[in-house]
Amino acid sequence: MADAKKIAQRIDGKAIAEEILLALKRNVAALPKPPGLAAVLIGDDPASTLYVRNKKRACQRVGIMFHEYLCNGRCMPNTTQAQVLEAIAFLNRDPEITGIIIQLPVPKGFSADALVSAVDPKKDVDGFHPVNIAKYLAGKPVIVSPLIRAVERALAAETVKLEGSTVTILAKDSILRKTLGKFLVDAGAHVVVAAPRDPDLAQKTKSSDVIISAVGKPGIVTGTLLKPDAVVIDVGITRMPDSTYAGDADATSVEKVAAAYTPTPGGIGPITVAMLLENVYELAIT
Numbered sequence: 001m002a003d004a005k006k007i008a009q010r011i012d013g014k015a016i017a018e019e020i021l022l023a024l025k026r027n028v029a030a031l032p033k034p035p036g037l038a039a040v041l042i043g044d045d046p047a048s049t050l051y052v053r054n055k056k057r058a059c060q061r062v063g064i065m066f067h068e069y070l071c072n073g074r075c076m077p078n079t080t081q082a083q084v085l086e087a088i089a090f091l092n093r094d095p096e097i098t099g100i101i102i103q104l105p106v107p108k109g110f111s112a113d114a115l116v117s118a119v120d121p122k123k124d125v126d127g128f129h130p131v132n133i134a135k136y137l138a139g140k141p142v143i144v145s146p147l148i149r150a151v152e153r154a155l156a157a158e159t160v161k162l163e164g165s166t167v168t169i170l171a172k173d174s175i176l177r178k179t180l181g182k183f184l185v186d187a188g189a190h191v192v193v194a195a196p197r198d199p200d201l202a203q204k205t206k207s208s209d210v211i212i213s214a215v216g217k218p219g220i221v222t223g224t225l226l227k228p229d230a231v232v233i234d235v236g237i238t239r240m241p242d243s244t245y246a247g248d249a250d251a252t253s254v255e256k257v258a259a260a261y262t263p264t265p266g267g268i269g270p271i272t273v274a275m276l277l278e279n280v281y282e283l284a285i286t
Helices: 013-029 046-062 083-094 112-118 131-139 145-155 176-186 203-207 268-285
Strands: 036-042 065-072 099-104 164-170 190-194 210-214 230-234
Touching: 013 046, 013 145, 013 190, 013 268, 036 046, 036 083, 036 268, 046 065, 046 268, 065 083, 065 164, 083 099, 083 164, 083 230, 099 112, 131 176, 145 176, 145 268, 164 176, 164 203, 190 203
Parallel strands: 036 065, 036 099, 164 190, 164 210, 210 230
Antiparallel strands: none
C-alpha cells in the first residue's frame, strides 16, 4: 500500500501565544503596579477592529490595563486628525500609560506617518516610530516590532534554520521589508524581496526555503509557487464577504507542498499580540 500523502504542519499560533501569555501574566503580577496600554483606533476597518479586540482580551488575561480611544461609527465618528494628535499628546504625558499603539491602517484624510511620529518613542510598543526604526536598522534597538518577534518565534517553533537559507519577503510596505529583512540577514539568511505583481514572482518563491507574505490579498500564495518542503509564514489577513478571515496563503494547496505554514486565523496573529504585550512589560521594567 502506498504511503499517505504528507500534509504540511500547521504552526499553532494560539498555542505559542498561550505559552507566552502565561509567563507574562506571572511577570506582570510581580510588578509594583500594572502597566497600561492605550490603543487608538480610527475608522471601522474590520481587521483593525478585530486586532484591537484581541489586544484588549489579551491585556485583561495578563493584568495589563487597556485603554481604548475609539474614533469610528460607534464613538466620535467625526474626529479630526488634530483631535487625535491632541489625544496622543495627552497619552504621552500620562504616567499610567506605558505603551501606545496607533492601529493601522488609518482612513483617508489621516496621515499614518504623522500620527505614529507623534507617539513618544519611549511608549512606541509597535516599534513603528521613525526613531525606533532607525535604531533597529542601526542594530541598536530599544523596541523590536512585535511582528518581527512573532515571525522569529513561529520559525523557532518549527526549528527552521535561517542561516544559509533563502527567504522571500512578499510585501508592499517598504518599512516592513527593511526591518524584516534586517532580522533575516542578521540571522544569516539570503533575502529576496518580491511584490505581488513581480513577473518573476514564481521564480523567486520556488527557490526559497521560507516565504513570508504580508500583502493582504487572499490566496496569493499557492502551492504552485512553492519549493517542496518550504515554510510559509502568512502575515496577511482579510475579512471575507461571509465575515470570515483569510490569509495570503491558500491553505488547501500550500499544505500539499510546504513542510509547515501558519494558518489564518490562529497563526501569526495571536503570537504578534502576545509579543506586543511582552513589549509593554519590557517598557514597564526599563
